[in-house]
Amino acid sequence: MKSEITSVLLVGVGGQGVLLASEITARAALAAGYTVKTNEVHGMAQRGGSVTAHVRYGEEVFSPLVPMGEASVLGSLEEVEPIRYHNLLKPGGLAVVSAQRIIPTTVSTGQATYPADAEERLKRVFPNLVYFDAVKEAGALGNPQAANMVILGAMSTALDLSGDAWSESIAACVKPKFLELNLRAFSRGRDLV
Amino acid sequence: MQELLSGNEAIARGAWEAGVTVATGYPGTPSTEILEAVVGYKEDIYCEWSPNEKVALEVAAGAAMAGARAIVTMKHVGLNVAADPLMTLSYLGVEGGMVVCVADDPGQHSSQNEQDTRQYARLGKIPVFEPADSQDAVAMMAEAMEVSERYRTPVILRSTTRVSHSRSMVTLGERRQPNEVGFERNPPRWVPLPLWGRRMRVEVEERLSLLSEAASSSPSNRVEMRDTSLGIVAAGIAYQYVREVFPEASVLKISFGYPFPDKLFKEFAAKVDKLLIVEELDNILEEHIKALGIKCVGKEVVSPVGELSVERLRDTRARLEGKELPKPTHLPEEEGLPGRPPVLCPGCPHRGVFHALGKRDVIVTGDIGCYSLGVFPPLSRTDTILCMGGGVTVAHGMDKAGERRKLVGIVGDSTFFHSGITGLLDVAYNRGKSTIIVVDNRTTAMTGHQEHPGTGITLMGEPTIEASIEEFGRACGMKRIVTVNPYDLQETIQAVTAEIDAEEPSLVISRAPCPLKERKPLGPRRIIDEEVCVTCGKCVKLGCPAIESSEDRVRINPLLCIGCRLCEQVCPVDAISKEEE
Incomplete structure (x- = not known):
């Protein structure tokens, strides 16, 4: 078991399933025998705001928050949110981004614009980018709600947690009737990298 | 386990x-x-x-x-x-x-x-x-x-x-x-x-x-001796950041910090060459340790404003060692991203009240809850927020000070029971003229839908009384009490306008359950007929996250719309209707 801390960052917009994905990551690290800490946003930011979830694991973990430039992998369920947090990722770290655009009201009311060049900007700030439409991928498997599992599957390729640890964790976190779908979505995500 | x-x-x-x-x-x-x-x-x-x-x-x-x-x-x-x-x-x-x-x-x-x-x-x-x-x-x-x-x-x-x-x-x-x-x-x-x-x-x-x-002598206060050239006193989450940024330093982890463990401070200080106090917010331990005559550094290198972090303590470390601030290994922040502040949800009933208030030049004193989000554009219909219950009383104070515009105080249902009732009693008793609006969404919404005395259920899940806001109003002596459905804009605008105009205090109760709690649509989703739409922006001014506007078109995001019909009611050309099945 290695001594340094592995940090994982999940971002999105309130209500997208960021917290479930972070819970699954944390439990997979636990299943693999690591010490784990997580941090998540509650309260005001959940009302359609930008949300982040931090997961850190290793032999010993102190801060529950990922320091700047230390995340091994970043996953996002929205297209521009990861750009906001890109400097938390290690140089060259894996970024998995879904091509979902959730237009903030600041854009609808003309106070700001949604970047038209989101994909180019993603490529610029994330040299190691995996970019796909997770909702479409999950929809093809039967339920667009499983988009977060597709993202997580892709993220898992950059983490040293076994397939068994992931399956055990997913089984512990989702309802039995959705387990098979979620496992397939996770596996689809792995294949997309 | x-x-x-x-x-x-x-x-x-x-x-x-x-x-x-x-x-x-x-x-x-x-x-x-x-x-x-x-x-x-x-x-x-x-x-x-x-x-x-x-x-x-x-x-x-x-x-x-x-x-x-x-x-x-x-x-x-x-x-x-x-x-x-x-x-x-x-x-x-x-x-x-x-x-x-x-x-x-x-x-x-x-x-x-x-x-x-x-x-x-x-x-x-x-x-x-x-x-x-x-x-x-x-x-x-x-x-x-x-x-x-x-x-x-x-x-x-x-x-x-x-x-x-x-x-x-x-x-x-x-x-x-x-x-x-x-x-x-x-x-x-x-x-x-x-x-x-x-x-x-x-x-x-x-x-x-x-x-x-x-x-x-508490087991919660722990001395961890490592290198003795630097000793750090840290409490709470600050301890975690200290361990990550100063892995070699000796640490006095304070968990039972008041009454001050003087003996422990003195013993620890005597064992280390230099003493640093790291605490989040006020420098309470530091001031006391200095008062004991122990030399230490604290707020000179750790600001008392805002939360601490590993990054901030890295700066602290650099300052302490007289070095250049650490060069960021990460890229600078990206600019030009649209802000994503929290907003009233699609279908939020508070939106109808803020829309109605937009019809008049009144001062709106707000309160603590989801409706505090009414301060942001495009609604921009909240002028002050002080504290729980302050929506009621600050309005009354401005009224009594002689503010020439009419006063409207907004308070949520849970906040009304928390500390709005005494304010309402004051308005009635002391012959105020303010219009007090209780935006009653039948739950404590902002904190995640907790029960309260008006919901009919206890925390333990037992059925109980449903305290009535109207009855409280009557008991306080309010003569003008009106209850409206905030999804009916005409009714809401009429009631709010009439009560603002009245030369007596009024209590308006805007009642509709929080859709985020109910988790079901209010009706069929709405769509915009782009052939008819004149892109006037009236629906956009409702500030609904489901209404997405770009330069030349406005559309309703079908994943977000829950069919509240507010946009349909403000559309001047009837371009918005229910989606056909």
Whole structure:
């Protein structure tokens, strides 16, 4: 078991399933025998705001928050949110981004614009980018709600947690009737990298 | 057995293990999930959402006077509301252990200020514990209860956002046998009339010096000797950041920090060459350590404003070592990203009220809750926010000061029961003219949908009375009381306008359940017929996240729309209608 801390960052917009994905990551690290800490946003930011979830694991973990430039992998369920947090990722770290655009009201009311060049900007700030439409991928498997599992599957390729640890964790976190779908979505995500 | 628990879940677990039988509180981020987790132990613990923190603290105090172990939970600003009973409870003391669980919000993630609860510990001469993670929270609840009973004092357990909302491993323990309950009648002990209160005052001082010794020998305060060239005193989450940034330094981890463990400070300071104090928010430990005549650095290198972080302590380290600030290894922030502030949800009933208020040039004094989001564009219909209940009273104050515009005070349903009623009584009693609008969405929405006296259900899930806001209005003496459906814009605009124009005080109740709680559509989704739409922007001004506008078109996001029909009602050309199946 290695001594340094592995940090994982999940971002999105309130209500997208960021917290479930972070819970699954944390439990997979636990299943693999690591010490784990997580941090998540509650309260005001959940009302359609930008949300982040931090997961850190290793032999010993102190801060529950990922320091700047230390995340091994970043996953996002929205297209521009990861750009906001890109400097938390290690140089060259894996970024998995879904091509979902959730237009903030600041854009609808003309106070700001949604970047038209989101994909180019993603490529610029994330040299190691995996970019796909997770909702479409999950929809093809039967339920667009499983988009977060597709993202997580892709993220898992950059983490040293076994397939068994992931399956055990997913089984512990989702309802039995959705387990098979979620496992397939996770596996689809792995294949997309 | 081990479990991954949030700090708040761990506080609840700790209470259960410590044999607590009564738990009360009022919701407030970041403290809310403590009582929500206590409900999981409702077979063993009576728990309630009280109407406000003062009531909650008094109920817990009563339980502790009768001999039970009790906790009360609140956010930092809630302790302001509960400060009155707490300051005197310190004199009376308790029989069963009582722990006041307060969650501070450094960084103001979800709060109107950044006050440091440890100041209340000093003010009330009450011990304070500060867990640094979830395991600490469980262990400290047990110790806090022991201290509370041994020294007959309420104890504060101070958490912070990052402790409350971070998960870490907890080793689960057994539940301690709860105390026997039986109140012992003894007026000199329980009645602080001056005759007896003056004696209590002296006893509180005597207790303080005993507690300082107890803190010095507490297992919660731990000396970790490593390299002795630098010693760091750190409490709460700051301890975690210190360990990450100064892995080689010796650390005095303070968890039972007040009454100050003087002996421990002196011993630790003597063992290290240089002493650094790292605390989040006020420099309470540092000032005291300096007053003891011990040389140390603190706020010169650690700012008291905002929350701490690993990054900030890296800067501290550089300053301490007289080095250049560390060069960021990461890329600079990207510019030109659209802001994504929290907003009223699609289909939120508050939107109808803010739209109606947009029709008149009135001053709107707001309050604490989701409707505080009405301050942001495009609604921009809130002018002030002070505190819980302040929506009612600040309006009345401006009215009495002679403000020439009409005054409208907004308050939510849970906030009305919390501290809006006394303000409304003041408006009626003192012949005010303000229009008070209760935006009643049948829940405590912002903190995640907790029950309250108007919802008909208790925290423990039992059916109960539904306190009526209209009846409270009548009892206060309000003559003009009107209830509206905020999804009917014409009705809402008419009622709000008529009450604003009235030369008497009015109570308007805007009633519709929070759709985020109901989790079902209000009706068929709406679509915009782009052939008909003249892109006038009237629907966009509702500030609904489902209405997406770009340069030349407006569309309704079908994944977000829940069919509230507000946009359909403001559209001047009937371009919006229900989506055909």
